[in-house]
Amino acid sequence: MLTVEALYRYPVKGFTPEACEQIVVQDDGRVEGDRVLAFRFADAVEPEDEDGLPYWPKKRGLALMDMPSLARLRLSYDSDGGHLTIRDTDELLVDAGTDEAGRQQIEDAVTAWLRETPDARHLERPGRLPLRLIGDGVASQFQDRPRGYVSVHAAASVAALGRTTDAVVDDRRFRSNVVVAGIPPWGDLEWQGRVRIGDIVFAVQRPIVRCAAIMANPDTGLQDAPLLRILTREFEQSAPTLGVLLLPESGGGTLRVGDPVEVE
Numbered sequence: 001m002l003t004v005e006a007l008y009r010y011p012v013k014g015f016t017p018e019a020c021e022q023i024v025v026q027d028d029g030r031v032e033g034d035r036v037l038a039f040r041f042a043d044a045v046e047p048e049d050e051d052g053l054p055y056w057p058k059k060r061g062l063a064l065m066d067m068p069s070l071a072r073l074r075l076s077y078d079s080d081g082g083h084l085t086i087r088d089t090d091e092l093l094v095d096a097g098t099d100e101a102g103r104q105q106i107e108d109a110v111t112a113w114l115r116e117t118p119d120a121r122h123l124e125r126p127g128r129l130p131l132r133l134i135g136d137g138v139a140s141q142f143q144d145r146p147r148g149y150v151s152v153h154a155a156a157s158v159a160a161l162g163r164t165t166d167a168v169v170d171d172r173r174f175r176s177n178v179v180v181a182g183i184p185p186w187g188d189l190e191w192q193g194r195v196r197i198g199d200i201v202f203a204v205q206r207p208i209v210r211c212a213a214i215m216a217n218p219d220t221g222l223q224d225a226p227l228l229r230i231l232t233r234e235f236e237q238s239a240p241t242l243g244v245l246l247l248p249e250s251g252g253g254t255l256r257v258g259d260p261v262e263v264e
Contacts (some may be wrong), residue, residue: 001263004197005155006171011077012084013038013056013142014063014070015234016257017172018077023253025200030148031138031177033079037098037135038062038142039110039120043127045134053146061142062110062131068223069117088113103133117221145245151176151208152188152197153243160185161242162235167225172218174210176243180261185236188244191263195246198259202246210240 008017013035024032044060064070074087082098084106094109096102111131114120123129135142143149153176162169172178178197180188191204210231215223231240 002180002263004178004255004257004259004261005247007255007257008171008175008177008179009034010175011036011079012075013058013061015073015086016075017175019061020257022254022256023177024254025150025248026140026148027248027252028148029150029247029252030143031150032140033250034140034177035136035142036079036137037077037084037133039107040132040134041128042130042132044102045132050146054141055146058144059100062114064213064216065211066122067114067119068213068259069114069116069119069221071216071218072221073113079137084261086110097139098133107131107133147247149205149245149247150178150202151243152178152180152246154183154185154188155179155181156183156185156187157242159233161227161230162229165225167217168219169225170218170226173214173216173227174242175213176208178255180241182261186242189241191244194249194264196260196262196264198253199253200253200255201249201250201264205245205247207241208243208245210242212243214240 007020007023009020009023009031010017017191026032039062041060047054047056076085083100086093093113095107096105097245114123155172189207195202195204203229215225217224228240231237
Protein backbone atom coordinates (compact mmCIF):
# COMPACT_ATOMS: atom_id res chain seq x y z
CA MET A 1 0.00 0.00 0.00
CA LEU A 2 1.27 3.46 -0.92
CA THR A 3 1.06 6.07 1.84
CA VAL A 4 2.35 9.53 2.70
CA GLU A 5 5.39 9.01 4.90
CA ALA A 6 6.37 12.65 5.48
CA LEU A 7 5.29 16.18 4.61
CA TYR A 8 7.43 19.32 4.42
CA ARG A 9 7.23 22.98 3.66
CA TYR A 10 10.01 25.54 3.41
CA PRO A 11 9.07 28.98 4.76
CA VAL A 12 12.27 30.62 3.46
CA LYS A 13 13.60 29.61 0.08
CA GLY A 14 16.80 27.56 0.42
CA PHE A 15 16.62 27.17 4.21
CA THR A 16 15.47 24.58 6.75
CA PRO A 17 12.50 22.33 5.99
CA GLU A 18 9.58 22.35 8.38
CA ALA A 19 8.26 18.83 8.99
CA CYS A 20 4.45 18.87 9.15
CA GLU A 21 1.73 16.44 10.13
CA GLN A 22 -0.44 18.07 7.48
CA ILE A 23 -0.08 20.64 4.70
CA VAL A 24 -2.63 22.65 2.74
CA VAL A 25 -2.38 22.52 -1.04
CA GLN A 26 -3.79 25.66 -2.59
CA ASP A 27 -5.91 25.62 -5.73
CA ASP A 28 -2.96 27.02 -7.70
CA GLY A 29 -0.82 24.03 -6.76
CA ARG A 30 1.43 25.74 -4.25
CA VAL A 31 1.67 24.63 -0.62
CA GLU A 32 0.38 27.15 1.90
CA GLY A 33 3.27 28.68 3.85
CA ASP A 34 5.88 27.27 1.45
CA ARG A 35 8.63 29.61 0.15
CA VAL A 36 6.88 32.74 1.40
CA LEU A 37 10.19 34.55 2.01
CA ALA A 38 13.47 34.62 0.09
CA PHE A 39 16.89 36.24 0.30
CA ARG A 40 17.55 37.94 -3.02
CA PHE A 41 20.60 39.69 -4.37
CA ALA A 42 20.50 43.49 -4.54
CA ASP A 43 19.96 43.49 -8.32
CA ALA A 44 17.19 40.86 -8.26
CA VAL A 45 14.46 42.17 -5.96
CA GLU A 46 11.89 42.25 -8.77
CA PRO A 47 10.58 39.11 -10.49
CA GLU A 48 11.43 38.15 -14.03
CA ASP A 49 8.74 37.11 -16.49
CA GLU A 50 8.44 33.61 -17.88
CA ASP A 51 5.42 32.63 -19.95
CA GLY A 52 3.49 35.55 -18.47
CA LEU A 53 4.14 34.46 -14.88
CA PRO A 54 6.39 36.09 -12.26
CA TYR A 55 9.57 34.08 -11.88
CA TRP A 56 12.29 34.26 -9.23
CA PRO A 57 15.28 32.27 -10.54
CA LYS A 58 17.21 30.73 -7.67
CA LYS A 59 20.57 31.64 -9.18
CA ARG A 60 19.79 35.28 -8.31
CA GLY A 61 19.34 34.74 -4.59
CA LEU A 62 20.63 32.59 -1.73
CA ALA A 63 20.39 28.98 -2.87
CA LEU A 64 21.97 25.71 -1.81
CA MET A 65 23.30 24.90 -5.26
CA ASP A 66 25.89 27.69 -4.91
CA MET A 67 26.01 28.15 -1.14
CA PRO A 68 25.83 24.72 0.52
CA SER A 69 26.80 26.25 3.89
CA LEU A 70 23.19 27.41 4.20
CA ALA A 71 22.12 23.80 4.79
CA ARG A 72 23.51 23.80 8.32
CA LEU A 73 21.37 26.73 9.44
CA ARG A 74 18.25 25.92 11.45
CA LEU A 75 15.32 28.24 10.85
CA SER A 76 11.90 28.60 12.40
CA TYR A 77 9.23 30.98 11.19
CA ASP A 78 6.16 32.13 13.10
CA SER A 79 3.80 32.96 10.27
CA ASP A 80 1.15 34.39 12.60
CA GLY A 81 3.55 36.80 14.27
CA GLY A 82 5.85 37.32 11.30
CA HIS A 83 8.92 36.34 13.32
CA LEU A 84 12.07 34.59 12.09
CA THR A 85 14.68 32.74 14.17
CA ILE A 86 17.89 31.39 12.63
CA ARG A 87 20.52 29.31 14.42
CA ASP A 88 23.84 27.82 13.38
CA THR A 89 23.52 24.49 15.18
CA ASP A 90 22.82 25.68 18.76
CA GLU A 91 24.18 29.19 18.34
CA LEU A 92 21.58 31.91 17.86
CA LEU A 93 22.27 33.89 14.70
CA VAL A 94 19.26 36.21 14.69
CA ASP A 95 15.80 36.42 16.22
CA ALA A 96 13.71 39.22 14.74
CA GLY A 97 10.41 40.20 13.21
CA THR A 98 9.85 40.66 9.50
CA ASP A 99 8.95 44.34 9.75
CA GLU A 100 11.35 46.80 8.12
CA ALA A 101 13.69 47.07 11.10
CA GLY A 102 13.64 43.32 11.71
CA ARG A 103 14.42 42.53 8.09
CA GLN A 104 17.45 44.78 8.21
CA GLN A 105 18.66 42.92 11.28
CA ILE A 106 18.09 39.55 9.61
CA GLU A 107 19.81 40.62 6.38
CA ASP A 108 22.83 41.93 8.27
CA ALA A 109 23.13 38.80 10.42
CA VAL A 110 22.92 36.38 7.48
CA THR A 111 25.39 38.44 5.44
CA ALA A 112 27.90 38.54 8.30
CA TRP A 113 27.52 34.79 8.84
CA LEU A 114 28.03 33.98 5.15
CA ARG A 115 31.20 36.09 5.08
CA GLU A 116 32.74 33.59 7.52
CA THR A 117 31.89 30.52 5.42
CA PRO A 118 33.61 28.95 2.40
CA ASP A 119 30.79 30.41 0.29
CA ALA A 120 31.74 34.02 1.06
CA ARG A 121 33.27 34.50 -2.41
CA HIS A 122 29.80 34.34 -3.98
CA LEU A 123 28.81 37.55 -2.20
CA GLU A 124 31.61 39.53 -3.82
CA ARG A 125 30.22 39.42 -7.33
CA PRO A 126 28.73 42.65 -8.69
CA GLY A 127 25.09 43.29 -7.81
CA ARG A 128 24.85 40.80 -4.97
CA LEU A 129 25.06 42.99 -1.88
CA PRO A 130 23.22 44.11 0.09
CA LEU A 131 21.11 40.98 0.48
CA ARG A 132 17.38 41.63 0.66
CA LEU A 133 14.80 39.51 2.49
CA ILE A 134 11.66 39.82 0.37
CA GLY A 135 8.14 38.41 0.41
CA ASP A 136 5.14 39.20 2.57
CA GLY A 137 5.54 36.05 4.65
CA VAL A 138 2.14 34.77 3.52
CA ALA A 139 2.00 34.29 -0.26
CA SER A 140 3.75 31.18 -1.56
CA GLN A 141 5.75 32.42 -4.55
CA PHE A 142 9.48 31.64 -4.48
CA GLN A 143 9.49 28.11 -5.90
CA ASP A 144 12.10 27.14 -8.49
CA ARG A 145 9.55 27.35 -11.27
CA PRO A 146 7.11 30.14 -12.16
CA ARG A 147 4.19 27.69 -12.02
CA GLY A 148 3.41 26.40 -8.56
CA TYR A 149 3.71 22.64 -8.07
CA VAL A 150 3.62 20.06 -5.32
CA SER A 151 6.89 18.10 -5.34
CA VAL A 152 6.85 14.40 -4.45
CA HIS A 153 9.48 11.71 -4.19
CA ALA A 154 9.62 8.05 -3.22
CA ALA A 155 11.28 7.21 0.09
CA ALA A 156 12.80 4.14 -1.55
CA SER A 157 14.62 6.25 -4.14
CA VAL A 158 16.42 8.16 -1.39
CA ALA A 159 17.25 4.91 0.41
CA ALA A 160 18.68 3.41 -2.78
CA LEU A 161 20.79 6.48 -3.37
CA GLY A 162 22.01 6.40 0.21
CA ARG A 163 23.34 2.88 -0.25
CA THR A 164 25.82 4.13 -2.85
CA THR A 165 27.75 6.45 -0.51
CA ASP A 166 29.02 6.72 3.04
CA ALA A 167 27.48 10.20 3.34
CA VAL A 168 24.17 10.71 5.13
CA VAL A 169 21.46 10.82 2.45
CA ASP A 170 17.94 11.55 3.64
CA ASP A 171 14.81 13.36 2.49
CA ARG A 172 16.11 16.77 3.58
CA ARG A 173 18.53 16.91 0.64
CA PHE A 174 15.73 16.79 -1.91
CA ARG A 175 13.39 19.42 -0.49
CA SER A 176 10.16 17.83 -1.63
CA ASN A 177 6.76 18.58 -0.13
CA VAL A 178 5.58 14.96 -0.02
CA VAL A 179 7.48 11.72 0.61
CA VAL A 180 5.66 8.53 -0.36
CA ALA A 181 6.34 5.07 1.07
CA GLY A 182 5.53 1.78 -0.66
CA ILE A 183 6.85 2.67 -4.12
CA PRO A 184 9.96 0.91 -5.46
CA PRO A 185 12.94 3.17 -6.17
CA TRP A 186 12.07 5.64 -8.94
CA GLY A 187 8.65 4.04 -9.33
CA ASP A 188 7.10 7.51 -9.19
CA LEU A 189 8.82 8.35 -12.48
CA GLU A 190 6.47 5.87 -14.14
CA TRP A 191 3.36 7.69 -12.96
CA GLN A 192 1.16 9.00 -15.74
CA GLY A 193 -2.22 10.66 -15.80
CA ARG A 194 -3.64 11.13 -12.30
CA VAL A 195 -2.62 10.35 -8.72
CA ARG A 196 -4.91 10.63 -5.73
CA ILE A 197 -3.27 11.54 -2.43
CA GLY A 198 -5.75 11.62 0.41
CA ASP A 199 -8.74 13.52 -0.95
CA ILE A 200 -6.85 15.45 -3.65
CA VAL A 201 -6.59 14.31 -7.26
CA PHE A 202 -3.38 15.48 -8.92
CA ALA A 203 -2.35 15.54 -12.56
CA VAL A 204 1.17 14.23 -13.03
CA GLN A 205 3.34 16.89 -14.67
CA ARG A 206 6.99 15.86 -15.08
CA PRO A 207 10.03 14.42 -13.31
CA ILE A 208 12.31 16.64 -11.21
CA VAL A 209 15.79 17.05 -12.63
CA ARG A 210 18.10 17.83 -9.74
CA CYS A 211 20.80 20.46 -9.22
CA ALA A 212 23.88 20.69 -7.01
CA ALA A 213 21.71 21.49 -3.96
CA ILE A 214 21.32 17.76 -3.27
CA MET A 215 25.07 17.43 -2.67
CA ALA A 216 24.90 19.65 0.44
CA ASN A 217 24.97 17.73 3.70
CA PRO A 218 21.96 19.04 5.70
CA ASP A 219 23.90 18.89 8.97
CA THR A 220 27.36 20.16 8.04
CA GLY A 221 26.67 22.37 5.02
CA LEU A 222 29.47 20.63 3.08
CA GLN A 223 29.15 19.09 -0.36
CA ASP A 224 30.03 15.58 0.72
CA ALA A 225 28.49 13.27 -1.88
CA PRO A 226 28.63 13.44 -5.71
CA LEU A 227 24.95 12.56 -6.02
CA LEU A 228 24.48 14.11 -9.46
CA ARG A 229 27.20 11.89 -10.90
CA ILE A 230 25.90 8.86 -9.00
CA LEU A 231 22.40 9.33 -10.46
CA THR A 232 23.67 9.56 -14.03
CA ARG A 233 26.43 6.95 -13.87
CA GLU A 234 25.39 4.31 -11.36
CA PHE A 235 21.67 4.57 -12.09
CA GLU A 236 22.21 5.30 -15.79
CA GLN A 237 19.93 8.31 -15.92
CA SER A 238 20.25 10.70 -18.84
CA ALA A 239 19.78 13.57 -16.34
CA PRO A 240 19.97 13.39 -12.51
CA THR A 241 16.33 12.81 -11.62
CA LEU A 242 14.50 12.12 -8.38
CA GLY A 243 10.82 12.83 -7.75
CA VAL A 244 7.93 14.27 -9.75
CA LEU A 245 5.86 17.44 -9.92
CA LEU A 246 2.08 17.39 -9.46
CA LEU A 247 -0.77 19.87 -9.87
CA PRO A 248 -4.21 19.54 -8.24
CA GLU A 249 -6.73 18.82 -10.97
CA SER A 250 -9.89 20.25 -9.46
CA GLY A 251 -8.94 22.28 -6.42
CA GLY A 252 -6.63 21.87 -3.46
CA GLY A 253 -7.17 20.56 0.04
CA THR A 254 -5.31 19.10 2.99
CA LEU A 255 -2.74 16.31 2.90
CA ARG A 256 -1.88 14.38 6.05
CA VAL A 257 0.86 11.97 7.05
CA GLY A 258 -0.54 8.46 6.56
CA ASP A 259 -2.88 9.44 3.71
CA PRO A 260 -3.27 6.72 1.06
CA VAL A 261 -1.75 7.26 -2.37
CA GLU A 262 -3.48 5.79 -5.40
CA VAL A 263 -2.18 5.92 -8.95
CA GLU A 264 -5.22 6.24 -11.21
